[in-house]
Amino acid sequence: RPFRIAVLPGDGIGKEVMPEGLKVLKTAADKFGLNLEYRHFEWASCDYYAQTGQMMPDDWKSHLQDCDAIYFGAVGWPAIVPDHTSLYGSLLKFRREFDQYINLRPVRLFDGVPCPLANRKAGDIDFFVVRENTEGEYSAVGGKMFEGTDREIVLQESIFTRIGCDRVLRFAFEMASRRARKHLTIATKSNGIAISMPYWDERAAEIGKEYPGVTTDKQHIDILSARFVLTPDRFDVVVASNLFGDILSDLGPACTGTIGLAPSANLNPDRKFPSLFEPVHGSAPDIAGKNIANPIAMIWSGALMLDYLGRGLTGAAQKPYLDAHDAIVKAIEDVLVQGPHTPDLGGKASTSQIGDALSKVLAK
Ligand code: NAI
Numbered sequence: 001r002p003f004r005i006a007v008l009p010g011d012g013i014g015k016e017v018m019p020e021g022l023k024v025l026k027t028a029a030d031k032f033g034l035n036l037e038y039r040h041f042e043w044a045s046c047d048y049y050a051q052t053g054q055m056m057p058d059d060w061k062s063h064l065q066d067c068d069a070i071y072f073g074a075v076g077w078p079a080i081v082p083d084h085t086s087l088y089g090s091l092l093k094f095r096r097e098f099d100q101y102i103n104l105r106p107v108r109l110f111d112g113v114p115c116p117l118a119n120r121k122a123g124d125i126d127f128f129v130v131r132e133n134t135e136g137e138y139s140a141v142g143g144k145m146f147e148g149t150d151r152e153i154v155l156q157e158s159i160f161t162r163i164g165c166d167r168v169l170r171f172a173f174e175m176a177s178r179r180a181r182k183h184l185t186i187a188t189k190s191n192g193i194a195i196s197m198p199y200w201d202e203r204a205a206e207i208g209k210e211y212p213g214v215t216t217d218k219q220h221i222d223i224l225s226a227r228f229v230l231t232p233d234r235f236d237v238v239v240a241s242n243l244f245g246d247i248l249s250d251l252g253p254a255c256t257g258t259i260g261l262a263p264s265a266n267l268n269p270d271r272k273f274p275s276l277f278e279p280v281h282g283s284a285p286d287i288a289g290k291n292i293a294n295p296i297a298m299i300w301s302g303a304l305m306l307d308y309l310g311r312g313l314t315g316a317a318q319k320p321y322l323d324a325h326d327a328i329v330k331a332i333e334d335v336l337v338q339g340p341h342t343p344d345l346g347g348k349a350s351t352s353q354i355g356d357a358l359s360k361v362l363a364k
């Protein structure tokens with residue numbers, strides 16, 4: 001049967017970059033003979049909230065769970081819905097209910113993109129951040145006591161389970177083992193956070209025994225962040241807990257130019273539930289409706305989705321899905337060098353012109 005893809009554009013520029021993502025996927029499907037089927041949904045958006053008072057219908061799960069992947073634009077329109085309501089009412093539900101315990105972000109510097117770091121050229125920066133996406137510092141365990149008095153206490157626990165640590169660490173080791181440099185950096189803070197972080201380190205050492213071919217180094221999150229800026233060429237795969245990974249996975253793309261390029265994958269590698277592919281950026285109300293958003297993050301996220309559907313992203317990806325992924329990334333490289341460019345890259349092209357140009361290069 002075809003792969004079923006749920007299409008959720010969301011809000012703002014999500015609705016503008018999604019058609020370009022689909023355009024490129026269609027070109028790739030025609031060229032490589034991919035079997036893809038789409039289901040389009042208008043919910044998981046603030047427009048839907050404005051009509052119904054909720055972000056999604058009650059039976060949202062039944063629409064998505066028999067899909068193989070979710071292709072997601074961006075959600076949020078703070079003028080009508082507070083951000084925590086829109087995010088918790090959609091994206092965060094997907095991550096939790098579908099046990100998408102890996103958040104994966106490539107960090108790559110392309111030719112043709114001005115790098116905010118001095119003296120860096122394409123090829124110098126090319127690594128992955130693997131973030132734990134379901135537990136750790138982002139737990140709901142805690143509470144308040146003596147509220148409103150000067151004895152007020154607020155407590156929030158971190159949760160590190162053996163299963164939770166082992167599965168994200170194993171994913172990261174697996175990913176590193178399949179790359180040329182075979183190197184994994186493990187983010188920690190065991191000098192300051194003296195219970196959970198030594199445990200994380202201990203699990204990393206244990207899982208590492210399964211991957212003798214992968215070299216590792218352990219870095220405290222403070223110096224690790226500094227090195228993202230100072231020596232980004234040293235990294236291959238970086239694995240981190242939920243909070244540290246959240247920070248690193250914004251810092252990484254920030255070091256390589258515009259946010260309009262950065263893709264991400266929220267994965268349930270067990271494939272029990274659909275995984276979700278989305279640009280890192282949000283709905284950008286400041287530029288929405290102008291047809292000037294850069295669609296490349298959306299398009300690259302689509303390429304990651306094809307790789308995953310073809311059982312790659314730490315499995316052995318099959319032709320023709322891997323070929324399609326590689327060809328889309330190559331088309332992105334070409335268009336970034338030769339143009340056209342959207343205004344965030346100093347050009348004058350529209351969102352749809354980038355989608356057209358990329359499709360044309362891809363179809364060749
Ligand atoms: P944002 O990523 O939407 O925008 C930040 C800045 O980057 C803006 O100046 C915007 O114009 C620019 N930008 C973003 N994407 C771009 C693109 N493709 N091309 C060119 N420029 C681009 O972040 P912001 O402003 O903090 O949030 C806006 C809304 O998006 C909020 O409602 C927020 O909650 C939501 N949001 C949703 C996310 C998601 O759906 N995963 C992620 C981040 C924010």
Ligand code: MG
Nearest residue numbers: 246247249250
């Ligand atoms: Mg973040």
